[in-house]
Amino acid sequence: MSLSNILQDFPILNQIDKNGKRLCFLDSAATSQKPETVIEAMNHYYRTINANIHRGIYQIAEEATDAYEKSRKKIQKFIHAGSASEIIFTRNTTESINLVANTWGRKNLQKGDLVILSEMEHHANLIPWQILATNQGINLEFIPVLENGLLNLTEYKRLLGLQPKIVCVSGMSNVLGTVPPIKQMAVDAHKAGALFLVDGAQMAPHMKVDVQDIDADFFAFSAHKMLGPTGIGILYGKEALLESMPPFLGGGDMISKVYLRSFTTNDLPYKFEAGTPAIAEAIGFGAAIDYLNQVGMDAISKHEMEITRYAIQKLQKVPGLKIIGPTDGFRGSAVSFTLDYAHPHDVAQILDSEFICVRAGHHCAMPLHTRFSVPATTRASFYLYNTLDEVDRLITGLEKVHHLFG
Template identity: 60%
Template sequence: MAAETYKIFDITKIRADFPILQREIRAGVKLVYLDSTATAQKPLAVIEAMDRYYRWSNANIHRGVHTLGEEATTLYEAARQRVAKFIHACKAQEIVFTRNTTEAINLVAYSWGRSQLKAGDLIILTEMEHHSNLVPWQILAAEKGLRLEFVPVTGDGYLDLEVYDRLLEQHPRLVAFTHMSNVLGTINPVREMTEKAHRAGALVMVDGAQSVPHLHVDVQALGVDFLAFSAHKMLGPTGIGVLYARETLLEQMPPFLGGGDMIKRVELRTFTPNEIPHKFEAGTPAIAEAVGLEAAIAYLESVGMEAIEAHERGLIAYALERLAEVPGLKVYGPAANHRGGVASFVMEGVHPHDVAQILDREGIAVRAGHHCAMPLHQKLGAVATTRASFYLYNTYEEVDRLIEALHKVRAIFG
């Protein structure tokens, strides 16, 4: 089927906003960036916002009464407000800035988990989790004698919700799972799973690293207790992430790190923690990065999350159709209408790293490896996969270039 069948909107102007997309990997070979699941490219609006902050308002926050300090504080807290509005949090105080999704999940494990869980308590995870949503719970389980159980992944890339229902009968304290798989692209039924977990008496921690950049996410509608995501996957800078948590939970959780800015008062032997969310943000935070995140959200909102989601649905549908034309190539995961813009695949007789290297010669950037999801790859029976992932700036012509390059890979390896 022709690419035109799937076209949703013209992205020529959007692509012009991303300087790196004009780069040639070598003479005459223009970059095709298909690795947005790892990190997204940055529009000029984000680059310029951070540059402007460093040129005109660089100062530490929440301390100085001088003009620069007040400007920096205003910009930082405006970013918090913007994040809260973007994911429909009740209050800006429910937004904690972290370094990334990984740190946000660790914050929940070390603060809420250490203070609330006891030996024998059950945490339910899934087989499709990124290591960021596995290892923190493994560490906590070893420390406190917790039980970990896992929702299996079916052969077609979905979570086995019948097993999930049976696990909930064991009265878990926490259910933690990804909104969208970074390998399979599977979009999980967060609201349904959350409602069931709450009826069983559990809290819900959602890894939103892949969903928040691509989907319209409303934490109140979903009902989740914790949500973690990263700026760099949603057009923003590296070095800053977000933990959303319900206000009542943040109030009862002890500080994650100790130091400056997370305190109200310090004496030699005692301290009084600051109000939320500041009690979880020890030391000088990523101020310029918060400014960049605010600019990234403003950019996404100007395009429209529904429009972005529709564009990516068209891209992945077209990509799956074209990938099926390549001999000996197997794509993992569900049908296009149940996945985001991610396609992980293996080519018979060719190692995924070899595929990625040859694609790079053609100017096409993809990821090869286990994508920080080793248990999932073990379940799939694959040592590694090659992953192509799409975002709002990708085109159908770039999908065609990917397919042409894969045919070259096939020809090289016979």
């Protein structure tokens, strides 16, 4: 993995501000930057084969359809799904989870049924189930987060004894960087008779994913966090489950036959892809998968672990700084922290004056911040294009914060 070559592949990262400082982007947990190949793949579609898919029988329509479906197959192989028909294009991780809640959930969950979540869930894997709880009277229980940022697996096993219908957990926390043992958690869930859903938004960009090895029933993730465009995501579901679920949205392409008073649904995966999809974005997603495969997910994971360990070591030496989440062991590359003398918004604003981008706030995980008795945190998150020098720039910026506020 040649970091210097990778940096040249991302046009936005070559920006220099008025003070001669290069852009230091440390907010990839929110969205990643895009390599030239992804941008050009989308441009190529619009410039040369812009046509609707699955309908036209003329040349460029067929080429557009072929490019769209090739991306689906690339994604299937990337997460080791058994079939391309198990790969459903959605708008994002949020829509993928809402799809499950509003189709499988509405059909299979009755009043009093239990859904298990965790205290570290992103709102995308919390609100859909809360809405279902309000509308259908289901119960929600939560795996606690320990003080070190890990899940309380003893309590998880106790909750499984309550006979839940489904367990829905993040494969990697966007705040804590925690990576739960989801393969074993899936085994335990299935033994208890529950399905297992993984919010893979933070997991899929940073490590190898094998949904069959995990034995996930559902796995949701987004393109924009893994070098792809915004506005497109994936729901993986086991084929038998998807076949049994009612459609999510109605309209064109998700139907086989339509009559004035009834319709029959299309085959998978089109049953869940109503209307004209995000064609250019799907093609761009395929190009992002090509880029990640070229670099290698093992190389990316190794690089991120090196960067994250270095960052944690440096951050722990900053006066008044507290890291929220695990500080050792196997973890993700998002590092959230507080300073006892400065609000996260002030921290982010001062770092921005140094052309350093970090996130400040609750990161769509308000209950998790409540768990740690903090209203907000500052989060630095790293990806394949970040360097040790950028960690040093972050520390220098925090020294400026300490000078102004400490």
